Amino acid sequence: MTVLARQDGRTDPPAAGGIRARRPLFTARGREAVAGWLMSAPVIVLLLVFLVAPIAMAAWVSVSDWNGIGSPFASGVHAVGGRNYAALLTQPGLPQQQLGESLRNNLYYVIIVVPVQTALALGLALIVSRKRLAGRGFFRTSYYFPSMTSSVAVSILFLYIFGTAGVLNAIIGDLGGQGPNWLDDPNGVLHIVLSGLGVTTAPGALANHGFLGVSWWDWLAGPSVAMIAIIALAIWTTAGTFMLIFLPAIYAIPSDITEAATMDGANAWQRFRRITLPMLRPALFLVLTLGLISTWQVFDQIYLMSQGNPAGTTLTPAFLSYLTSFQDQQWGQGAAIAFILFALIVVLTIAQRLIISERRAGRAS
Amino acid sequence: MRSKFAIAALAAAGLAVLSTACSSGNGFGSSSASSAAAATPNKSALTLMFGSSGTAETAAVQQAAKAFTKQSGIPVQVIAASNLTQQVAQGFSGGTPPNVFYLDPLTFQNYAKDGVLDAYPSTLPNSSDFASALSQAFTYKSTFTCEPKDASTLALYVNTTDWQQAGLGAPPSNWSQLEADAKKLTTGGRAGLTIDQTHSGIDEFLYQNGGTVTNAAGTKVELDSSQNVAALTFLKGMLNQGIMKFPSQVGAGFSGQAFGENKAAMDIIGNWENGELESDYPNVKFKVYPLPAGPSGTHATLSFTNCWGVPKQQSNLAGAVDLVKFLTTSQQEMTFSKAFGVIPSLNTAQAQYVKTYPQYATFVQELAYAHPDIAIAGSTQALSAFDSALQQLGSGNPASILKTAQQNLQAVINQGA
Numbered sequence: 001m002t003v004l005a006r007q008d009g010r011t012d013p014p015a016a017g018g019i020r021a022r023r024p025l026f027t028a029r030g031r032e033a034v035a036g037w038l039m040s041a042p043v044i045v046l047l048l049v050f051l052v053a054p055i056a057m058a059a060w061v062s063v064s065d066w067n068g069i070g071s072p073f074a075s076g077v078h079a080v081g082g083r084n085y086a087a088l089l090t091q092p093g094l095p096q097q098q099l100g101e102s103l104r105n106n107l108y109y110v111i112i113v114v115p116v117q118t119a120l121a122l123g124l125a126l127i128v129s130r131k132r133l134a135g136r137g138f139f140r141t142s143y144y145f146p147s148m149t150s151s152v153a154v155s156i157l158f159l160y161i162f163g164t165a166g167v168l169n170a171i172i173g174d175l176g177g178q179g180p181n182w183l184d185d186p187n188g189v190l191h192i193v194l195s196g197l198g199v200t201t202a203p204g205a206l207a208n209h210g211f212l213g214v215s216w217w218d219w220l221a222g223p224s225v226a227m228i229a230i231i232a233l234a235i236w237t238t239a240g241t242f243m244l245i246f247l248p249a250i251y252a253i254p255s256d257i258t259e260a261a262t263m264d265g266a267n268a269w270q271r272f273r274r275i276t277l278p279m280l281r282p283a284l285f286l287v288l289t290l291g292l293i294s295t296w297q298v299f300d301q302i303y304l305m306s307q308g309n310p311a312g313t314t315l316t317p318a319f320l321s322y323l324t325s326f327q328d329q330q331w332g333q334g335a336a337i338a339f340i341l342f343a344l345i346v347v348l349t350i351a352q353r354l355i356i357s358e359r360r361a362g363r364a365s
Numbered sequence: 366m367r368s369k370f371a372i373a374a375l376a377a378a379g380l381a382v383l384s385t386a387c388s389s390g391n392g393f394g395s396s397s398a399s400s401a402a403a404a405t406p407n408k409s410a411l412t413l414m415f416g417s418s419g420t421a422e423t424a425a426v427q428q429a430a431k432a433f434t435k436q437s438g439i440p441v442q443v444i445a446a447s448n449l450t451q452q453v454a455q456g457f458s459g460g461t462p463p464n465v466f467y468l469d470p471l472t473f474q475n476y477a478k479d480g481v482l483d484a485y486p487s488t489l490p491n492s493s494d495f496a497s498a499l500s501q502a503f504t505y506k507s508t509f510t511c512e513p514k515d516a517s518t519l520a521l522y523v524n525t526t527d528w529q530q531a532g533l534g535a536p537p538s539n540w541s542q543l544e545a546d547a548k549k550l551t552t553g554g555r556a557g558l559t560i561d562q563t564h565s566g567i568d569e570f571l572y573q574n575g576g577t578v579t580n581a582a583g584t585k586v587e588l589d590s591s592q593n594v595a596a597l598t599f600l601k602g603m604l605n606q607g608i609m610k611f612p613s614q615v616g617a618g619f620s621g622q623a624f625g626e627n628k629a630a631m632d633i634i635g636n637w638e639n640g641e642l643e644s645d646y647p648n649v650k651f652k653v654y655p656l657p658a659g660p661s662g663t664h665a666t667l668s669f670t671n672c673w674g675v676p677k678q679q680s681n682l683a684g685a686v687d688l689v690k691f692l693t694t695s696q697q698e699m700t701f702s703k704a705f706g707v708i709p710s711l712n713t714a715q716a717q718y719v720k721t722y723p724q725y726a727t728f729v730q731e732l733a734y735a736h737p738d739i740a741i742a743g744s745t746q747a748l749s750a751f752d753s754a755l756q757q758l759g760s761g762n763p764a765s766i767l768k769t770a771q772q773n774l775q776a777v778i779n780q781g782a
Contacts, residue, residue, distance in 0.1 A: 094747055095746075186753070326451045
């Protein structure tokens, strides 16, 4: 069939062009399209098998009563509609409260980690990209080192640093202070600050109302002391990776623009603010998006360092989904948590895109 | 238009490939092995999956498996799981669970509820040779379903050096003596008593005060009783006096570490502490006593155990039950005991254990009035929320801690029912 068509295509007089246009599959471009699809077919099949199908299966599990035994498509598994989602979103109880707490914990994690790691990565990239810095290669490698090291090794290292009798507390002790029980301290940082100011009990308006089973007072607790240790780890490990994204973007800025600005009398800060930063916007968008997605999915550090303890203040939705599924065998609810997290990340990423592109459009006009 | 059609076609083709792969492969298909096929004895290899406490336990289990193979001709693959609960769950969802595996009481409830465990004990001769606290932990709807492999109880560890320095005599036999002794043992840098800040370290006080955790049938949570409130108030009092401290207050990961480092002179903990003291704190001189009784003279402790889980749907059910039979002889249990320090689960083996280790006889004697640690299907997170609240007992309100835990656990039971 194809062969015939191809012969047709070659031998047809130009007058038959109209017919060819109606049968685009047989034109040269059409043939290219077929070849393109054929060549990308293996990847598409792989994506279907390893990406689309598992997501579809998880979506099914999230609306089913699958108990983790045998196939989720077996005859004994029933659809239960939105029951798993309702238990998490609308019915007061422990599942809802834990989802609320995990979202709160992760929110503070994201709010601190994303800006700090982005700023740090940008700062490191700017330093390392300086032409006059001696041993640039050494610094570039050493800043990138934490990202290459396995997260297990890094997590265990941080367990020693933040232990009660660990390195950090030894240093604080030498300076005459007394460090906290880092990984065992469930107190929120903002609550600690407030109690320092003399506010120890919640005002009734905050204590008696809340969202997702967590009172507003507890939403405002801030990250726990234990979470601060994990936040420090996350920033330390990922800043180097994102530095690597900023570096080529900085190198790509034409030096004549900077020179022209210098000639016009711009100082270093003005050059950074008016030239470097705007030209880095695509890289900045990439770093922010990747950071936002990965911080909302934080799992391995939690699994290795705290398992959600102390008092559930390092619980994150991803780890909660794991616990609900594997420990309590509530597979439907565990999958539902994963999809709620998925929806949240999609919404936040779209919002971020809109904000950044809007700003860009505003600048252009 | 055209490309949309092509995408749809490819997607359809991909899904078709996928669905055939799923239905024909054994990845997600239901297991083809039926219990009828398994009833006939066969020599197909068994998998034994367990969570190891260390190299001594791994070596002992491997050795036992080898001895079984020699006797029966059935090869056994021993897998020391790094995360047992997760790996067993993966096995069940893939339709190929391990033939025999260690199973904790809480996960037991999950699987028993799903009806995937073989209730083999009735076919074995030793099924009545267990203390009731142990068999009760693995009884689902009045069927004893899984044989315990070991036993542990909580007891009172006393640092004898501290004890003599404080000039104390007989060990405390009731709560008021416990409190008085803790007060005398407390010094500037050392608490008199430490206990673990979890339900597994605290619930024995509820039972000692005549309280309970659930009703006998396990259908109703009874945590918020006045006896339980009084028990937690007693503990809170000792915390506030500074004569009892939770391990995290003295910078220890668990109470046994605080005891080993002599940040506390007494500790209520299970017999796994023996190995800890032996390997990490060999210079600590200690003695083990039964727990003091509550105000009304009630003796109680908590018991902990794991069992040999055997899935109903599997490749060699008869072989798996034979393996469990081999592993639960008095002789084999004593071998395990000598290798890595566990207390045997069989009454007959315990009699030998008490003779060999008279200093640890307390743990076995306490089994007579032990209550199994709470195990309700799907309650892991409700329990960890309870633990979080107990951690704040010093500043918290005992009644509201118990009330919240009561509601959360009852919700778990209601959801499962």
